[in-house]
Amino acid sequence: MVAVGQVKSGLRARTRFSRVTIYRIVALVVIIALWEGAGASGLFFRGVIPSSVFVTAALLRLLGDPVFWGHFGVTLFEIVTGFAIGSALGMLGGLGIGMNRYAGQVFEPVAEYLASTPKVVFLPILLILFGIGVGSKISLGAISCFFPLALSIAAAVRNINPMYLRVGQSLNLTLTQRVKMIYLPALTPAIATGLRLGFGIATVGCLMSEIKLSNKGLGHAAMQAYGRFDIPTMLALLIVIFATAALGNSLIGRLIRLPGPTNRRVTHVPR
């Protein structure tokens, strides 16, 4: 009976799986059909919704174009640098306001309120400070990803099991040892979440500033394509931007999920 039950539930799971796949395929087909239908319907201006064939062709053409790879390299450099600076500072800030209760009470509300403001409004100031080159893009990316990192780490520091901290105290650990052996391992999930959020937001920051004012990068290329009404190329560039963001996000997820050797040491404190 047990075996029959297992087979039945296995079959049910497989049917559910195949139904899920069917639902997904149907959704993709409907989206493409709606797109093609809207393009052919005449409801929009000619060329505003180009056929997916043209978009694919534009994407292939871009991938073989060295000028595109130049723009891609600039954007990637800006995102990675801005993300690295912003997340390093964000982690330090998060540890600072998380480890000291009073500092948390003073500065955390400020960080929360600033996190909910549109960062792109700071771009004019950054343009004056760093010019229209990569400097203003990197700094906006860094400012954007500072806040999610700082807030998610500060919250996680406060949620650390106080027993670990007491054990650290009774072993007379120095601040560096405490950070390395207690805080960092206990904060891995928060760091992972913060980094993934931060990467997305740093991407938005860099690309938005490229779109507003720049002379290189994918955002600049997309706006140039928009300016000459080359919509297939503009959409192909948007596809590249979204694919890069998704790839970066999943890469960070994979890197952080790897169990570090230090993880074990602290999560099993001997009783």
Add this chain to the structure above:
Amino acid sequence: MPVWLIRPPPLLSRLLVFAVLLGVWEAASAAGMVSRFIAPPPSEIFPAIGLLYVDNELTARFLRTFGEVFAAAGIGSGLGMAIGWWLHHNRTAGAAYTDWIAASAAAPLVLLFPLFLVLFGRNAATIVAMGAVSVMPPVILKTKEGLDHVRSVLIDVGRTFSLTRWQQVRMILFPAALPTIFTGLRLGLVFALINVVGVEFLIGFGGMGLMIAELGDRFEIAGMYAAILFVVLCSATFFYLTEKLETWLLSAR
């Protein structure tokens, strides 16, 4: 030394830190260490907020931006709650699409605005559409999460009272899921403000975002700083109010 002198109340400390920073900025500017064309002193920026009212129709721009925010939030949350309900109700759809929605919540959706720009043109429709799209993922995910986690004992109580389907939704499912749905709505409102102001700034149309872009283009540096400060204060107040509203609604339940 008494404790309150070393550690004054957090709010006082915060104000002191701001006052010191502003003082240093003012002094650096007066000493000629910071160029007025890069960062005008606070004594020029704060009065410039008043000038924004007179010269730049601040009230009209403020109302316009928040009109767009609420329109985007209304459309986005209505659609989002309906989709969230559907994903909860139809389990196969939930299993098929929830991951997609979660991925879109992490994607830089605002960068889709050139697409809306070609579809709708350079006008309020593009801004509202972009805002609505960014509101939807958190509302969908939180609505589904809230409905999925209604305790089964509550649903059973409804069954023993032979409630109709609509009564079950109105009297049990919805009120029980409300706290989680509110979290989604609040996130959605904040996302709407961020994206509306961002797109206004980028496409040069609308309210407060456009004002910053215009002042920057005209090199009215003090006015530009004042406008940025005003937008930051508006979003901070907006965030604070939505937080308070959530706490109030949940405690009044």
